Amino acid sequence: MYKIYLDDIRTPIDEDWIVVRNYDEFVNKTIELGLKNIDLISLDHDLGDTAISEYHNNVFINNQLDYSNIKEKTGLDCAKWLIDFFYETNSIWSSYDENNKKINKIKFPIVYTHSANPIGSENIINYINSFLKFEHQPMTCKKIKINFLIKK
DSSP, X not given: OEEEEEOSSEEEXXXXXXXXXXXXXXXXXXXXXOGGGEEEEEEOSOOSHHHHHHIIIIIHHHSOOOGGGOOSXXXXXXXXXXXXXXXXXXXXXXXXXXHHHHHSXXXXXXXXXXXXXXXXXXXXXXXXXXXXXXXTOOOOOOBXXXXXXXXX
């Protein structure tokens, strides 16, 4: 089973993680490995220069996040794609009624966020946990700390 770490500049010290640096790498690696083979995913929110600029110029100062200022896809975009990909590859799940969803465990990785952006992290957490709640699964998404090094 695999663990995917999405971050444009940090690299986890734990070498068990597969590191991807942007949305496209995340999508391609997830498809390559297959959702059922991924146990854990940790997402950064800000994945590029305009996202970092939005963090420093708006989130940090005004406690607001304006996605129209961000040109790159973010960790939130990855979370949205991940849920869409789940439904595309698990069409049987959509046919389950509420009782079946309650008694069956969804085959979906645990998703965390490790982003320094508090609003971006909260958006990812809320998006993933809303999906899990809708599917009658435990809401396991939360912010975690993963020891890292900065990419050179």
